[in-house]
Amino acid sequence: xxxxxxxxxxxxxxxxxxxxxxxxxxxxxxxxxxxxxxxxxxxxxxxxxxxxxxxxxxxxxxxxxxxxxxxxxxxxxxxxxxxxxxxxxxxxxxxxxxxxxxxxxxxxxxxxxxxxxxxxxxxxxxxxxxxxxxxxxxxxxxxxxxxxxxxxxxxxxxxxxxxxxxxxxxxxxxxxxxxxxxxxxxxxxxxxxxxxxxxxxxxxxxxxxxxxxxxxxxxxxxxxxxxxxxxxxxxxxxxxxxxxxxxxxxxxxxxxxxxxxxxxxxxxxxxxxxxxxxxxxxxxxxxxxxxxxx
Amino acid sequence: xxxxxxxxxxxxxxxxxxxxxxxxxxxxxxxxxxxxxxxxxxxxxxxxxxxxxxxxxxxxxxxxxxxxxxxxxxxxxxxxxxxxxxxxxxxxxxxxxxxxxxxxxxxxxxxxxxxxxxxxxxxxxxxxxxxxxxxxxxxxxxxxxxxxxxxxxxxxxxxxxxxxxxxxxxxxxxxxxxxxxxxxxxxxxxxxxxxxxxxxxxxxxxxxxxxxxxxxxxxxxxxxxxxxxxxxxxxxxxxxxxxxxxxxxxxxxxxxxxxxxxxxxxxxxxxxxxxxxxxxxxxxxxxxxxxxxxxxxxxxxxxxxxxxxxxxxxxxxx
Numbered sequence: 001x002x003x004x005x006x007x008x009x010x011x012x013x014x015x016x017x018x019x020x021x022x023x024x025x026x027x028x029x030x031x032x033x034x035x036x037x038x039x040x041x042x043x044x045x046x047x048x049x050x051x052x053x054x055x056x057x058x059x060x061x062x063x064x065x066x067x068x069x070x071x072x073x074x075x076x077x078x079x080x081x082x083x084x085x086x087x088x089x090x091x092x093x094x095x096x097x098x099x100x101x102x103x104x105x106x107x108x109x110x111x112x113x114x115x116x117x118x119x120x121x122x123x124x125x126x127x128x129x130x131x132x133x134x135x136x137x138x139x140x141x142x143x144x145x146x147x148x149x150x151x152x153x154x155x156x157x158x159x160x161x162x163x164x165x166x167x168x169x170x171x172x173x174x175x176x177x178x179x180x181x182x183x184x185x186x187x188x189x190x191x192x193x194x195x196x197x198x199x200x201x202x203x204x205x206x207x208x209x210x211x212x213x214x215x216x217x218x219x220x221x222x223x224x225x226x227x228x229x230x231x232x233x234x235x236x237x238x239x240x241x242x243x244x245x246x247x248x249x250x251x252x253x254x255x256x257x258x259x260x261x262x263x264x265x266x267x268x269x270x271x272x273x274x275x276x277x278x279x280x281x282x283x284x285x286x287x288x289x290x291x292x293x294x
Numbered sequence: 295x296x297x298x299x300x301x302x303x304x305x306x307x308x309x310x311x312x313x314x315x316x317x318x319x320x321x322x323x324x325x326x327x328x329x330x331x332x333x334x335x336x337x338x339x340x341x342x343x344x345x346x347x348x349x350x351x352x353x354x355x356x357x358x359x360x361x362x363x364x365x366x367x368x369x370x371x372x373x374x375x376x377x378x379x380x381x382x383x384x385x386x387x388x389x390x391x392x393x394x395x396x397x398x399x400x401x402x403x404x405x406x407x408x409x410x411x412x413x414x415x416x417x418x419x420x421x422x423x424x425x426x427x428x429x430x431x432x433x434x435x436x437x438x439x440x441x442x443x444x445x446x447x448x449x450x451x452x453x454x455x456x457x458x459x460x461x462x463x464x465x466x467x468x469x470x471x472x473x474x475x476x477x478x479x480x481x482x483x484x485x486x487x488x489x490x491x492x493x494x495x496x497x498x499x500x501x502x503x504x505x506x507x508x509x510x511x512x513x514x515x516x517x518x519x520x521x522x523x524x525x526x527x528x529x530x531x532x533x534x535x536x537x538x539x540x541x542x543x544x545x546x547x548x549x550x551x552x553x554x555x556x557x558x559x560x561x562x563x564x565x566x567x568x569x570x571x572x573x574x575x576x577x578x579x580x581x582x583x584x585x586x587x588x589x590x591x592x593x594x595x596x597x598x599x600x601x602x603x604x605x606x607x608x609x610x611x612x
Contacts, residue, residue, distance in 0.1 A: 019408040020522045033409050037423050043435065043485065044426070046442045046451070058442075063454040107334045114330030119323050126331060133342045137594045139547035139566055140587045143573045144345030147352070147361040147580065167337035197326045226431030228550045229566070233574060244433040248554050251437055258441060265434050272429040280422060287428075287490060288497040 047269070050262035058258050074263040084256055085238050086264055089246035093225055096161050096242060097271075100224040101217055103166040109213070112175025113201055117187075127176070133169040139229060146233050156237035165230065171216060174290055178212055179205070215286030218279045222272055243268045353585040359578045371585035380560060381586060384568040385593075391564065392545045394480045399541050400534070403488045407495030408526075421496070425489035432550030435482050440467065440555050444478040470561050479562070482551050487544070491537050498533030502526065539601055546594050565590050 019025065050058050051074060053067035079087055114120075115127050145164055146155075154160030182205060190204045206213070231242040241249065247264055250256040256264075276283065348361075353371050355363035375381050410420045427435070443451045446465035453463045466474050502525070510525050511517075527534075549566040556562050558571045569590070573583025 019412060020519045025518075029409055029412065032405075033413065033420060036406065036409070037420065040423050040427060040485065040489075043430075043438045043443070046438055047434075050442060059449050061448050063449050063451060107337065110330045111334035114327050118327040118330060120327035121324070123327065126335060130335075130338065133338060135595060136342070136346060137543060137547060137591055139549060140569075140591045140594070141342070141345055141349075142566075143569065143580065143583045143587050144349030144352075145341060146574065147348055148341065148345045151361055163337075164341040167334060167341055169338065169342070172334060197330070201330075222429055226429075226433075228431065228433055228553075229570075232553075233570075244431055247437060248433050251440065251554065252557070261437065261441070265437055269430060269434060276422075276426060276429050280425075283429075284421075284425070284493055287493050 047262060047265050050259060051266040053259055053262075055257050055259045058262070071259065074259050075267070077257075078260045078263045078267070081256070081260060084246070084250060084260070084264075085241065086243075086246060086267075088239060089241045089243045090267070092158065092161070092240060093243040093268075094271075095158055096227075096231070097221050097225045100162045100165055101220045103162065104168055104171055104220055105213060105217055107166055108168055108171035109175045109206070109209075110201070111172040112177075113179050113205060115172070115176045116179035116182075118197060130169045130172055134173065142229055142233055145230075149234065155234055156240040157234075158240065160234045161231055161240065161242070165224070165227075168220075170290070171220070174216065178209070182209065211282060211285070212289075214279060214282040215289060218275055218283040219286040219290065222275065222283075225271065349584040349587060352580055353588055355581050357579070357581040357584075361580060363581075367581070371581050372589065375582060375586045375589055380563075380568055381565070383560065384563050384565045387562055388546060388548070388564045390476070391479070391548060392542060394476060395483055395545050396538065396541050398480065398484060399487060399491055400537060402484065403491035403537065404495050404530075404534075406488060406492040407499060410492065411496055411499050421493075424492055427485050428487065428489045430486060432482075432486065433554055435486050436551050436554035439478045439482045439551075467555055473562075475556060475562050478555055479551060482555070483545075483548075487541075491541065494533055494537055495530065498530045499526070502529045535602070539598060542601060543594060543598060546590070546597075 019029070049065075049067060052070045052072065053074075054069075054071050057064075057067040057071075078084070111130070115123055115130075149155060149160045149164055152160075154163070186204055186208060187200050190200045195203065226244065227242075228244045228248065231245045232248070235241045235245045238246075238249075243264070247261065247268065250261060250264075352361070352363055354366060354368060355371075356365040356367050357363055406424055410417060410424065413420055444466035445451075445453070446463060446467065448454065448457065448463060450463075450466075452466065456462075456464065464474055466478050469475065506525050506529070507521065510521055515521050515524065547566060548564045549570070552562065552564050552567050553570075558567055558575075563571075565586070569583050569586045572579050572586070
């Protein structure tokens with residue numbers, strides 16, 4: 001994707017542009033870009049500023065661009081605060097993020113491969129049954145899903161947070177489409193050597209599809225880490241709160257100091273910033289492939 | 295299932311010319327199919343189909359504090375919900391929200407895509423800056439908006455800036471007339487999602503063949519608005535449809551920022567926040583909650599279908 005971008009640049013005639021502003025607007029375009037960059041980065045700056053401020057710096061009657069001094073001790077204070085199960089919430093989020101992503105990719109890739117490659121009489125019907133679930137808007141199913149999970153006794157447990165989210169019809173659909181386009185020649189070579197479906201899938205198909213897996217993994221992990229409604233519904237006990245639920249709860253309960261809360265925010269976006277730094281290409285690829293963030 | 299297809303796709307059936315083996319080959323495929331697809335399908339049945347059926351059943355019953363239907367009430371839950379002022383006003387809240395957010399997102403994300411696509415230096419930098427908020431959660435963004443920017447007191451950034459012009463503090467999130475709360479609600483979502491739709495538009499722009507622009511140049515089209523109007527915009531049709539539909543569905547499912555910025559109050563409560571309140575609040579009214587969720591699901595599906603009819607869904611795929 002990044003390479004395609006480089007080769008198909010702007011058309012030859014200089015100033016013959018796609019934008020309504022055309023040539024006259026060059027200066028305007030740079031001003032607009034600059035303003036947009038400042039507005040988009042401002043919230044990140046506010047997180048950093050407040051995370052490294054004292055409480056009185058944040059709530060001072062006159063707002064200042066910089067805090068009076070950098071308060072690195074906030075991070076120690078955050079984890080030492082016994083009212084706030086922040087370490088526990090981070091652990092829960094990490095488990096949900098990692099296991100949820102691994103499980104979803106494993107299940108969806110296997111289902112997608114089966115649908116794309118294993119001849120079976122009812123494969124079409126199964127495929128339509130999977131696609132049909134895409135019609136149901138995700139967020140309105142939280143009540144029925146809660147009913148099922150609570151009947152299983154999984155409320156306030158990591159099982160309840162993770163397992164119901166593993167079966168993404170959309171991911172299975174994407175994998176099927178991807179595997180339909182996977183070069184058959186690669187698989188045939190392994191088949192001639194006597195490998196079965198399982199061997200071909202694990203030794204040939206998966207290793208040769210790592211960029212696709214990386215793209216979906218980046219998106220799925222971010223989605224899991226940021227998920228709020230489902231963890232809020234399931235996390236009825238503070239031991240099962242994810243970082244998002246913990247932050248949300250403490251803002252309304254007022255039992256946390258504002259500088260600690262902003263330090264929590266800074267800590268919570270750290271994994272995402274890392275993913276962004278190292279996997280940005282895959283992330284963008286995944287977004288354009290799926291067109292859906294959740 | 296012709297034998298040519300079989301030999302091409304299934305190495306295990308090399309001996310299929312003998313009748314008995316052929317049967318076994320197909321059975322072997324069926325077995326492997328279920329090994330691969332089975333776990334996923336079972337999960338889908340338990341966590342997707344079962345909940346929806348259960349919810350449909352519950353919506354015809356009275357069910358307080360219980361997931362087991364207790365008393366059959368027919369369509370009463372649906373009637374109650376459709377005449378419930380709070381539910382109707384939550385649909386109204388959504389409508390206002392969509393009227394703000396859908397056109398704004400469309401225009402601004404397209405503008406960002408055009409801006410970034412035109413830049414010749416540091417394009418990756420600009421793209422990253424606008425895409426970065428996409429990785430943040432609604433909870434995080436709501437905290438910044440509520441505690442740092444649109445705090446109703448002087449140390450909130452918005453009020454600080456107003457103060458430079460001698461304007462009094464505004465309680466952004468609780469002022470109902472004028473409805474100032476829309477400003478934080480709309481801007482927080484714009485910040486979070488513009489980069490995502492910008493990426494979709496950039497991908498669309500890059501699929502437009504440069505020869506089209508050259509042809510327009512040769513034909514004497516004026517650079518700027520004319521080219522945008524007659525080449526760029528029509529070529530982005532498929533992407534535009536996708537952006538509008540995804541955006542509208544996402545707006546319907548708004549929960550996180552309303553819950554965290556405003557909470558469960560009746561002046562700005564989208565359907566999901568209301569349904570969350572009645573079905574998981576103190577009374578746990580799962581019957582009415584299920585009926586409301588199904589009504590909402592039907593509305594979303596109808597609007598999506600209608601929208602795709604109008605814009606032509608066939609082209610939205612790529």
